Amino acid sequence: MKTQDNGDKEKEKMTFTLEQIKDAVKAKGYKWFESGIFNLNIVGIRNSETGSEITNKFDDLITVSYKTDKDTWVYWEADCTTDPGKHWAENLFNPNGVAILVPGQYRKSHTIGKHKGKYLALKQCGKVKVYRDDNRNANYDLNPRSIQEGLFGINIHRASATGTSKQIDKWSAGCQVIADNIKFDEFMSLAEEAAEHWGDLFTYTLIESKDVKDETV
16 A cells, blocks of 8 residues: 555655645644544545646545554555546536536545445545536636535546556546546545444545645745
């Protein structure tokens, strides 16, 4: 598992650090879970450089930060998309438009369950907010007037069952989708361990990469 903690001597290269994510979450006024072991901070990071452009690439991140004992923190991250793919932006199955999750913290928004009845993932069980874009062009219109709140099936799941997917295509119509199946299995192992300690409800936080401060500054 790609992790980062106080005792890890062979750290794989990470895009961010636990401290950067924690500081960004707290700066937004969101809850950062620090008590107990496997109290997961699941934080998605949307690539701000993309802006409103539809890229169809897995250019975002999903991160998990948690304790394994009183003093040891672990940081994990994986490539993902927090935006819908080009296919569903151009081929709407909802007349209101394709769903784009609004950045924010959604407390107890997800639970372990089967994605489309096929395999275990984190399923949306609490209300979230989404933008709706119905113009089928090359840009996401993040219009505050289009925001809807409710249950839309914004799950956290994987792309292909094998390998690492490079293009979003049909994998996301608004879901948060992990590109690599092995990384997704790691993610779900963490969720299942956390459920044994804290119950089967998870908070999901979505921020933008511009909200994460450069450590060199």
